[in-house]
Amino acid sequence: MDGIEVRELVPSEYKEWDLIVEKAKSGTLFHTSEWLEICRDALSIDLKIYGCFRNGELVGGCPLFVKNIKGILKVATSTCRMTSYSGPLIKENASSRASKRVQETHEILNPLREFLCKQGFDSIHLTFSPGFEDIRPFTWNGWDSAVHYTHYLNLQENIDRNLSGERRMELKTATEAGLRTRAWNDPETYYRLLSLAYDKQNIEPPLPREFFERLFKLIREKNIGYMFVSETSEGEAVAAHLNLYGKKCAVIWTSTLNPDFDSLGPYALLYYNEFLDLKSRDFKFMNVMAANVPTFVDFIMGFSPELIPYYSVNLDSKRYSIAKILYKTTHKETY
Template structure:
């Protein structure tokens, strides 16, 4: 078995990491250095890229991690952060056509990564894998807890009109009758205003500060990583918005927001419907609608008949972390 070396990447190697993300099917925009460094720079997070190398110089896998020290007591590592649902380990696609060889290579890389992370002195480690990575046994076989999560893939190669429910049709009819239209409108102020109103309705603050979204809109403009679609009234008032990010053969429905004061149902349905038609015309294969883990969102998106897709996370906690977590739960 080939020896795999794991070490932290230096900034000059981030380009090599981004090439791995691009070449690996489960790699997403959330894995890229541009996206993750936005978190590091805006939120002052401790971000580390760990790379797995074969023969000293071939990058064959790795994982970005956010590291947090809690009051000098706990050292925690996680591959996720606010509005990053998955950004876990990646491995280079195997060139072998044999199932057993592919599994051997996966286990070889993940075992090396797991052992390395366990030597870093973390009190807890949480890794959430992208959809498409199914074999997490190198972790679960070695005492890590696992959990299944869900997203939805809407097939853009099928006729959308044949897939939508009666309720969605009714909602579309009502908003079209009211004159609502959709358009691409990459405007930060419009988006953040709608997002703020969405969270204000729940007495919450947006999950990330405005300056973070400023950087996202800069990336959209400079690197063409996605776009924003809005629903607006005949008077030109934006009442709902979707921020969609581009993948390899798909897109990711990353964030949606709406004005709760607009009472007419269907503004979101119109966004999804026209978005699906637009993406079809540009030959994307499917849209990853990230709404599978919240019941009311999952129930709503099922009106478009998407495919339910599982993905996985693994967690390792030491005794100190487990005890302090249990005490915190009792205290609160």
């Protein structure tokens, strides 16, 4: 089989990359050039999409955000704030033989790994999306690995049978308080609720207003999702989800809440009504991206989700490892 050439894509080739994302089983909105460019601009970080070519045909690749730490360390990661996974993708192999698919995966990932190792990065961190299971071309070659989780809510099941007693009580409280839900794509409302939630913790929101303005514009133009809100009978939004459409699923990407209304059960009402809405539109499952947050796990377990693993790999240079140790030591002493 002909060899694989790996190189950085130029912007005019991004549409070709997006076709790989669309067709790949593990391709997600977070892999698309539009999402990546919004993150790049909002966070002022460098973006590179590396493509893997066979005989001039794009057959895989990986997006990376690159930053320099104090002009000394060069760090590359496939994720950024509020983008939990992205990472390598390969063009789907039509063969029904498992051995053929594994061979194809390794024939693309091995050259990609070798190429990344030659780019002078002091640290490389790749987080694969759920469904991408074979990370051995990295782990067999000295990269460290870790497992992460997300939750899938099966929309083919009966939600009422799966609810815990606590979630039922929250739904009752929300109903008695007159809360209701609806789709409402308004960035100002979302950012106001997000700011309230983070102000309560005395910290800045993880992404600037510009990011959400561009995201809502993309949602309107491409029909890639919607905002779902819980509101009072007077029409005041008190909680919201931003939902992004995936392959046969909706990704509950981020949630926010006015802390003053937490006791009224707005989150439980959001999830319950979203479940019914998405089921009526023939979505297969809800991907609830909060399984790595201990404070939220107990809440979502009240809906009886399935725990789904996904994986990350990383490779650190010796000087990056030393810098991490010194950083941790210094901050411990400061504390």
